[in-house]
Amino acid sequence: MCGLYLSQVAPGGQLPQSDDVSRDVRKTPSSRKPGDNSVWMLTSVEGPDTKKTACYDIDVEVDDPLKAQMNSFILSTANQQEIQGLDNKIHETVETINQLKTNREFFLSFAKDPQQFISKWLVSQMRDLKTMTDVVGSPEEERRADFYYQRWAQEAVCRYFYGKVQQRRAELEQALGIRNA
Template sequence: MDHKAAKRRKLTDKSLPNVILQNPDFAEDSQMYQSLLEMERKLDWTITRKRMEIQDTLSRNPSTTRTLRIFVSHTVSGQSWQAGTESDNLTHSETGENIPAWQLKIEGRLLELPQRGKDKGPPRKFSTFIKRMMVEFDRDTNVYPENNIVEWPRATGHHNPPLDGFTVRRTGDVPTHIRIVMYLDHYPEQYRLNPDLSSVLGIKEESLLGVVQALWNYIKIQGLQDKADRRLVRSDERLRAIFGVETIPFQKLPEYVKRLLSPPDPILLHYSFDPSLPVVEPERPTAWDVEIKMEDAALKNRMGVMLHTNKETSVTLAKMDEEIALLAQSLHNSHLKRTFLQSFADDPAKFIQTWLESQSRDLESVLGAGASEGLTLRQEELRRSEFFRLPWVEEAVSVQEGLRLASKGM
């Protein structure tokens, strides 16, 4: 059983078809066989190139632009219009009961893409899209001198888990204007371009890589690459006014670009309400749609599937490799058989003589009577005359005589 398994492993070894099918002698005159080899080489090269392109794309973490919808709403409690009786109007400062107050809610979620449907996996929490957020309350500082600014900086760790939204509670019954300043967490990180560079490239906000690529496209279109030294970029009038140099080494383009980048402008949301007025119908939350750049997980997963074949595909490929190996071994054996018979047809006598010498060497190797073995039992038998009187000698002489006569007859 072990011997069969070893033989099977040998036949299914992927290196076997390559060794046998590279350029065997019997295939030199076969145009179909040569076409198959050429097609195999092209297919291997194409698969390898595509695999490398996908790996390069995955290393850059593909990004996409999605729409983040932000909802802002409020609720009130303890207001005068909510009290039913005069006794209910009594406030209790110790318990906080019947004290006019309101709550501000800030929530958000990603909008689904029509062509993709629902995203696979659990949706991201709203707070993961925000780097930092500030909520400012425009109220009379004489009446409300404190707690008019709330700031939330995102931090990692169990003490600051991801949240679906934010709630801010304050006391009061006067009209309030709220200003929300929100810094989004883009991927890759976005920057605001210098106005002069922005007018040249035609973009206002972009990642560092995107700005460098846009600048390189401008350089190629304008023909600013040095003709003698392709590593240098010759500044035209517009780039000279921006960077202040005549030439820029190609490898230092990101360094020059970084000097003209700054953090992007935050998202500003304005919201106003009057808690002292009764609400006839439940108010719908006010919503804003903002664009955010994020990692394209769906595209990354699809490309990852192309790199990592599933179990069924692996089994099918292994079976095909085994079939190719068996067919290649069969062709190789047929080629050896043909060579063997062709040698016998060309010169039977010489073929038999060579064959007998080969068999004699094999027999000596098996019996341990090689040239390096010294005076062995086999050599002792050859020195005795009785050895050459055995029945096999007459049979060998008869065969050799018949071959000689056959060769003369041919």
Template sequence: TQMNSFLLSTASQQEIATLDNKIHETIETINQLKTQREFMLSFARDPQGFINDWLQSQCRDLKTMTDVVGNPEEERRAEFYFQPWAQEAVCRYFYSKVQQRRQELEQALGIRNT
């Protein structure tokens, strides 16, 4: 009966709902961190393959968003990716990832950058 009265009290229900929300948020955070870890491990295992896969993915996404049909034959050749834009794209990508990870780390550690 003590358990029933506890579960029925309004304050307890609010506390249970708050704790339930915290549990869901924690699980979501764990899932996000797992995805980020898998992303980084994929890069660590095979940096060149990772970049190649990423560039292909970004190219497909860009084509989908802009409805532009590229030249698959040209994109199949290595020379296509030795153009100046490719190096710039990789640099920008890694810079944005480093900044993203830095912000996440600062947020996790409670550091405020002024």
């Protein structure tokens, strides 16, 4: 886009380009041909749309004719129940919106990449199941036979059987009516 003066000198918005730009630039006014045109323009790096703005906060007190009426409405006990009911409705609506947003994100992630979604979902479900059932340890490690040949495993088996024997003995004594003295 040419300026007003540049468009008068260069019709069509294009200036002819010289092969040796540096030579043309270094010409002094006396060494130029009489037909040469010189155009002096001031260009700005900032565009015309660039605006500098400043923001200020100004406190202004304005008399509100409805302020007293609103205060009396809020302070009346009859309206407190209505306000509480409206507040509960707002709370329920916000909860519903949050739930719908969560559902939407859930289904969008499924629509975007079903395979990755199912993989992540299964990992999440497995983590939740471990938390709910209080699973301790690593099931993958426990599947290997070497896990059960460790030194502590023999002691754990002996304690387990001793506990079961004691439990059965107590049940038998209770059934027969025998008491330990």
